[in-house]
Amino acid sequence: MSAPMKIIERMKNINSTKDCCHDENVCLSKEYNKIILVGSPNVGKSALFNALTDSYVTVSNYPGTTVGIAKTTTSIEGKNYEVIDTPGMYSLLSITEEEKISRKIVFSYAKDIIIHVVDAKNIERMLPLTLQLIEANFSVILVLNLMDELDKYKIKINIEKLGKKLKIPVIPTIATKEVGVNELKTAINTYRKLPQKQILLTYSARIEKKIEEVIKLPLKYHQQSLRSIALLLLQDETTEIEFIPVTKTFTSKINIIKTDVENGKSYPFLYEIALARQQRATEITSHTLSQQNSKKTSIVDELNELMINPWTGIPILIVVIYIGLYQIVGKFGAGYAVDFIENIIYETTHELTLGVSYQSNSVAVCPATIEAGSASIPRAYASGI
Ligand SMILES: Nc1nc2c(ncn2[C@@H]2O[C@H](COP(=O)(O)OP(=O)(O)OP(=O)(O)O)[C@@H](O)[C@H]2O)c(=O)[nH]1
Numbered sequence: 001m002s003a004p005m006k007i008i009e010r011m012k013n014i015n016s017t018k019d020c021c022h023d024e025n026v027c028l029s030k031e032y033n034k035i036i037l038v039g040s041p042n043v044g045k046s047a048l049f050n051a052l053t054d055s056y057v058t059v060s061n062y063p064g065t066t067v068g069i070a071k072t073t074t075s076i077e078g079k080n081y082e083v084i085d086t087p088g089m090y091s092l093l094s095i096t097e098e099e100k101i102s103r104k105i106v107f108s109y110a111k112d113i114i115i116h117v118v119d120a121k122n123i124e125r126m127l128p129l130t131l132q133l134i135e136a137n138f139s140v141i142l143v144l145n146l147m148d149e150l151d152k153y154k155i156k157i158n159i160e161k162l163g164k165k166l167k168i169p170v171i172p173t174i175a176t177k178e179v180g181v182n183e184l185k186t187a188i189n190t191y192r193k194l195p196q197k198q199i200l201l202t203y204s205a206r207i208e209k210k211i212e213e214v215i216k217l218p219l220k221y222h223q224q225s226l227r228s229i230a231l232l233l234l235q236d237e238t239t240e241i242e243f244i245p246v247t248k249t250f251t252s253k254i255n256i257i258k259t260d261v262e263n264g265k266s267y268p269f270l271y272e273i274a275l276a277r278q279q280r281a282t283e284i285t286s287h288t289l290s291q292q293n294s295k296k297t298s299i300v301d302e303l304n305e306l307m308i309n310p311w312t313g314i315p316i317l318i319v320v321i322y323i324g325l326y327q328i329v330g331k332f333g334a335g336y337a338v339d340f341i342e343n344i345i346y347e348t349t350h351e352l353t354l355g356v357s358y359q360s361n362s363v364a365v366c367p368a369t370i371e372a373g374s375a376s377i378p379r380a381y382a383s384g385i
């Protein structure tokens with residue numbers, strides 16, 4: 001089968017839910033277990049979706065390519081799953097509509113497998129979302145994609161150690177070349193959740209107390225993710241989480257909890273919680289990731305280094321201004337080049353034009369024209385009028 005035909009065949013399997021993703025059930029069947037691909041924009045979720053399901057959804061080098069969800073059913077080692085590709089999201093504390101769609105899906109199918117796809121070289125920045133997903137007690141598999149780019153940045157990741165620290169399967173992949181996809185399929189089929197709930201991160205005593213207070217409220221949500229929901233409610237300015245029905249009384253109770261009793265002011269939990277997660281992510285990567293001091297590879301890198309250093313950058317700037325502005329633009333451009341254009345090119349063409357005009361029309365010659373150009377008209381023409 002030709003390549004375009006193959007793509008058309010693959011596309012037939014895809015169900016895009018752009019039009020109905022706001023529905024309560026996000027349009028997913030109840031028949032199969034779900035595998036939900038989530039992660040920041042442009043990390044290769046759609047490429048991995050294609051590799052896992054032998055389908056075709058758009059993959060491109062622009063963040064925000066996937067805006068609705070795409071889903072298809074697939075069989076992995078004899079077991080049937082529905083695989084779902086979601087729009088990029090940075091955090092469970094969603095801001096954009098696309099992020100809200102992704103969040104709604106992960107919370108709606110909390111018991112199924114969530115694959116968090118990250119760009120391996122930027123793992124430190126992306127790990128806070130892994131921590132959030134684990135905190136929500138989801139069945140998370142961490143996929144380190146774009147592994148082929150690690151060499152370029154001389155980064156090494158101790159995958160085994162990372163898995164042990166996070167207590168979840170960690171699979172390295174190169175989605176575009178389908179590397180690691182079989183290992184991922186095995187990890188999906190053999191996923192066994194640890195019996196004990198994982199708490200990888202504890203917050204300050206003050207925040208932990210607030211979490212307890214929120215959890216005590218009559219919140220209609222399954223118990224396993226309550227801690228995570230409580231954290232979202234504490235951080236969210238509006239107290240609106242699209243998949244949790246909240247009454248006005250509930251909102252006012254949350255707002256009271258959010259108010260710091262000691263100083264009577266609303267306290268920005270958002271910053272403190274995000275900072276704690278990022279610190280934990282940094283701590284984990286400091287034990288599992290190493291980066292060699294990469295030697296400067298090209299003359300461009302060398303020049304970059306020299307130009308951003310003030311001791312070498314300022315003299316370079318002066319030399320560039322002297323040569324570029326004074327010598328090239330001032331002396332050469334405004335001096336030699338202008339003289340050459342005026343004296344040689346302009347005069348020659350002007351003389352030729354006048355010569356043709358005199359010869360072709362010996363009667364009607366405008367005196368003003370001759371006068372205006374008289375300084376440069378050779379005597380022979382002037383005397384011939
Ligand atoms: N080198 C390399 N490139 C990859 C890999 N996986 C994906 N890409 C490229 O990364 C870019 C983004 O891939 P997508 O699959 O569209 O990423 P996404 O996460 O679905 O992006 P959004 O839909 O915007 O959230 C594309 O140019 C892919 O070809 C990989 O393992 N290695």
Ligand SMILES: [Mg+2]
Binds near residue numbers: 059085
């Ligand atoms: Mg995509």
